[in-house]
Amino acid sequence: MRLRRIVQRLKNHFELFGLQPAYALAIDQLERAYHEIQSRVHPDRFAQAGDAERRASMQWTTHVNEAYRTLKNPVQRGKYLLGLQGVDVSFETNTAMPPDFLVQQMEWREELEEARARKDAAALDRLRARLHADRRTLEASIAERIDGQGDAAGAADLVRRLMFLEKFDADIDAAFETIEA
Amino acid sequence: MALLQIAEPGQSSAPHEHRLAVGIDLGTTNSLVATVRNGVATVLPDEQGRPLLPSIVRYAPAGQVEVGYAAQAQQSNDPRNTVVSVKRFMGRGVRDVGHVENAPYDFVDAPGMLQIRTAAGVKSPVEVSAEILKVLRRRAELALGGDLVGAVVTVPAYFDDAQRQATKDAATLAGLNVLRLLSEPTAAAIAYGLDNAAEGTYAVFDLGGGTFDISILKLSRGVFEVVATNGDSLLGGDDFDHRVFCWALEEAKLPPLQPRDMRLLHAKAREAKEALTYHGEAPITARLSGGEFIDLKLTTEVFCSMTQTLVSKTLGPTRRALRDAGLTVEDIKGVVMVGGATRMPQVQRAVGEFFRCAPLNNLDPDKVVALGAAMQANILAGNRAQGEDWLLLDVIPLSLGMETMGGLVERIIPRNSTIPAARAQEFTTFKDGQRAMSFHVVQGERELVSDCRSLAKFELRGIPPMAAGAARVRVTFQVDADGLLAVTAREKSTGVETSVTVKPSYGLTDAEIERMLRDSVEHAREDMHARALQENRVEGERLADAVRAALATDADLLSVEERSGIGRLLEELRATLAGSDHRAIKRASEALNRATEEFAARRMDAGVRRALTGQKIANLGG
Numbered sequence: 039m040r041l042r043r044i045v046q047r048l049k050n051h052f053e054l055f056g057l058q059p060a061y062a063l064a065i066d067q068l069e070r071a072y073h074e075i076q077s078r079v080h081p082d083r084f085a086q087a088g089d090a091e092r093r094a095s096m097q098w099t100t101h102v103n104e105a106y107r108t109l110k111n112p113v114q115r116g117k118y119l120l121g122l123q124g125v126d127v128s129f130e131t132n133t134a135m136p137p138d139f140l141v142q143q144m145e146w147r148e149e150l151e152e153a154r155a156r157k158d159a160a161a162l163d164r165l166r167a168r169l170h171a172d173r174r175t176l177e178a179s180i181a182e183r184i185d186g187q188g189d190a191a192g193a194a195d196l197v198r199r200l201m202f203l204e205k206f207d208a209d210i211d212a213a214f215e216t217i218e219a
Numbered sequence: 220m221a222l223l224q225i226a227e228p229g230q231s232s233a234p235h236e237h238r239l240a241v242g243i244d245l246g247t248t249n250s251l252v253a254t255v256r257n258g259v260a261t262v263l264p265d266e267q268g269r270p271l272l273p274s275i276v277r278y279a280p281a282g283q284v285e286v287g288y289a290a291q292a293q294q295s296n297d298p299r300n301t302v303v304s305v306k307r308f309m310g311r312g313v314r315d316v317g318h319v320e321n322a323p324y325d326f327v328d329a330p331g332m333l334q335i336r337t338a339a340g341v342k343s344p345v346e347v348s349a350e351i352l353k354v355l356r357r358r359a360e361l362a363l364g365g366d367l368v369g370a371v372v373t374v375p376a377y378f379d380d381a382q383r384q385a386t387k388d389a390a391t392l393a394g395l396n397v398l399r400l401l402s403e404p405t406a407a408a409i410a411y412g413l414d415n416a417a418e419g420t421y422a423v424f425d426l427g428g429g430t431f432d433i434s435i436l437k438l439s440r441g442v443f444e445v446v447a448t449n450g451d452s453l454l455g456g457d458d459f460d461h462r463v464f465c466w467a468l469e470e471a472k473l474p475p476l477q478p479r480d481m482r483l484l485h486a487k488a489r490e491a492k493e494a495l496t497y498h499g500e501a502p503i504t505a506r507l508s509g510g511e512f513i514d515l516k517l518t519t520e521v522f523c524s525m526t527q528t529l530v531s532k533t534l535g536p537t538r539r540a541l542r543d544a545g546l547t548v549e550d551i552k553g554v555v556m557v558g559g560a561t562r563m564p565q566v567q568r569a570v571g572e573f574f575r576c577a578p579l580n581n582l583d584p585d586k587v588v589a590l591g592a593a594m595q596a597n598i599l600a601g602n603r604a605q606g607e608d609w610l611l612l613d614v615i616p617l618s619l620g621m622e623t624m625g626g627l628v629e630r631i632i633p634r635n636s637t638i639p640a641a642r643a644q645e646f647t648t649f650k651d652g653q654r655a656m657s658f659h660v661v662q663g664e665r666e667l668v669s670d671c672r673s674l675a676k677f678e679l680r681g682i683p684p685m686a687a688g689a690a691r692v693r694v695t696f697q698v699d700a701d702g703l704l705a706v707t708a709r710e711k712s713t714g715v716e717t718s719v720t721v722k723p724s725y726g727l728t729d730a731e732i733e734r735m736l737r738d739s740v741e742h743a744r745e746d747m748h749a750r751a752l753q754e755n756r757v758e759g760e761r762l763a764d765a766v767r768a769a770l771a772t773d774a775d776l777l778s779v780e781e782r783s784g785i786g787r788l789l790e791e792l793r794a795t796l797a798g799s800d801h802r803a804i805k806r807a808s809e810a811l812n813r814a815t816e817e818f819a820a821r822r823m824d825a826g827v828r829r830a831l832t833g834q835k836i837a838n839l840g841g
Contacts, residue, residue: 071831076442077830078827080610082610083602085601086601087600087819088761088762088812088820089812090767090812090813090814090818091769091815091822094816098823098827099639100512100641100697103640104642107636133399214542219535
């Protein structure tokens with residue numbers, strides 16, 4: 039209840055951590071602000087306080103954790119930032135992806151399946167390295183589109199691609215699980 | 220010249236007053252209690268100077284309960300009534316527990332958690348654990364010369380909600396105020412990190428008597444942040460003993476053993492395992508009750524080959540933890556070894572090879588968890604010393620979710636989420652006029668409900684009749700700083716609010732806990748009124764102290780009227796604390812709590828604002 043009041047006064051997660059709303063952000067600065075706030079609101083600081091303060095501390099900490107998690111993750115940060123600008127990235131409503139991107143995704147999936155079948159951990163590692171390089175390039179493009187050109191609507195498509203890549207990352211994890219089992 | 224004493228949150232407002240608090244490592248094989256004295260964490264030994272308490276409880280036929288070495292001495296003579304490794308049974312059913320056929324107990328399967336029939340009646344693992352905790356509590360009170368403000372009790376990081384709740388219940392039953400449930404590897408990281416002023420990313424490899432945890436932590440500027448954790452809550456030194464036991468059975472071509480011989484041979488197997496840490500071979504000799512004599516020789520080579528699968532079972536969770544953290548072995552600065560089972564050379568070797576660095580063994584692997592817990596207990600009790608400024612950020616080990624159509628799991632809070640955490644999800648009715656909805660809360664990583672642990676089932680009733688899909692039921696999962704879950708379901712589309720909150724309890728209801736409390740001899744002897752008075756007084760004094768400290772630092776956040784209102788209620792509470800009416804104390808405490816709610820919110824606000832200001836200044840400077 040009270041948390042909502044305070045959060046309304048802080049316009050968004052970026053402001054909570056004293057940051058400018060932008061896609062490119064200094065992760066170490068975010069982390070430092072997160073630690074700084076947690077060291078003031080965390081339940082461990084209020085173990086001997088009254089019920090009211092302990093409750094407020096728990097609500098604040100929960101909120102700060104959620105905000106941090108959102109901003110730290112490149113996909114969540116993109117969705118959140120575009121949401122602030124009124125652009126809904128929601129995946130279900132728009133699945134049209136450029137054909138060359140989809141072709142590449144299919145090729146990667148085939149490689150993943152082959153590596154899984156061969157129980158080839160080195161091949162999975164190589165696939166992961168390529169994926170991560172692609173993710174970094176894509177994240178830089180998103181930053182350029184949102185922060186540089188102020189084109190939120192145009193960035194939505196790129197964030198959706200990033201969601202694909204994140205999902206693929208999780209699929210690589212799953213493949214490792216099966217070959218290690 | 221300081222005219223005004225300024226207390227930071229969490230810092231004692233009266234520095235001279237040291238509050239007695241302990242850290243307890245409730246282990247599978249051994250348990251310990253530690254405290255911070257004069258700024259140094261130390262393990263409290265028993266009267267004979269022994270630091271460890273074997274986690275063994277015997278319910279003797281005459282009705283007395285023996286705990287520790289006394290029970291250990293009788294374990295072969297009275298195996299049915301002597302419970303060892305009870306931690307393996309916490310929050311578990313008979314089906315969940317490995318090699319039941321070799322355990323000499325008379326199990327009673329109960330919903331949620333198994334029970335054991337003993338000479339003193341049917342006992343839940345919670346009650347058995349409480350006996351161990353009571354001994355440690357008495358040991359601490361005797362050594363420290365007073366009542367404890369509370370205790371931090373450690374649990375394996377990979378313990379699920381049921382196992383954590385069972386541990387907390389056991390502590391409550393033992394008359395302990397639980398300041399926090401703390402993950403064992405995290406406790407070890409505190410002890411190691413503070414001792415060595417460590418900075419960077421570390422792994423804690425914790426192989427105890429019955430559980431295995433691997434945690435990846437980031438240590439930076441006094442913050443201990445768990446990035447990922449994984450493990451196996453049914454893997455530990457016990458399993459190595461069991462391999463040796465099975466090998467001995469086979470080598471000596473023994474028929475199925477009687478319970479007492481089973482215990483004897485298990486004890487001999489453990490001795491041989493421990494001897495192999497320092498010697499190339501170890502004898503296993505025993506005379507069984509039928510007169511047979513066993514005389515075997517176990518070599519390191521044979522031992523290593525028969526336990527190789529156990530050692531490699533630790534590497535799967537280790538890989539998963541690294542992957543969840545998004546790290547590789549190159550990113551790990553050091554591996555802290557915890558738990559007695561990490562003494563085995565083949566474990567040391569496997570960890571060193573995996574991480575490509577020598578494991579860190581500079582702390583006693585048996586004591587490090589209790590020491591870290593004591594440090595955390597000291598802070599939570601409000602004994603934070605000047606300049607002592609560190610913070611723990613821990614995670615939940617397993618995802619929490621709900622059953623959806625087709626027996627599938629909808630994940631609500633993913634594993635490795637920093638706690639406290641909350642997440643809400645909306646559900647709706649699928650039939651016209653549906654008046655109730657049922658929910659099934661589960662924990663685990665699998666897609667199918669049947670492969671996850673069931674935590675609770677509950678119903679939300681009294682939904683006003685509407686068309687299918689019109690009701691909006693918001694289900695909120697809240698995990699607190701102990702890693703314990705509460706679930707709330709609320710329907711509010713019509714403005715008529717109907718809600719239910721569930722704390723999963725795994726077969727142990729509040730009424731059962733109350734019964735256990737009544738049953739326990741110690742509490743029966745106590746005057747219930749005296750106990751209520753004592754509890755309310757401690758609570759009331761804590762609150763009065765906290766409000767006084769808050770007024771000393773942040774009175775400017777209040778208007779003159781608000782300030783005098785709170786001051787008046789504080790005075791009233793003080794007056795009741797001088798008397799002996801426990802209900803009056805409780806009423807006055809509640810009134811003060813209500814009146815300070817707004818103040819508390821403003822103080823949090825101000826704290827965050829200060830944090831941000833400090834941040835901006837730091838950024839300018841940097």
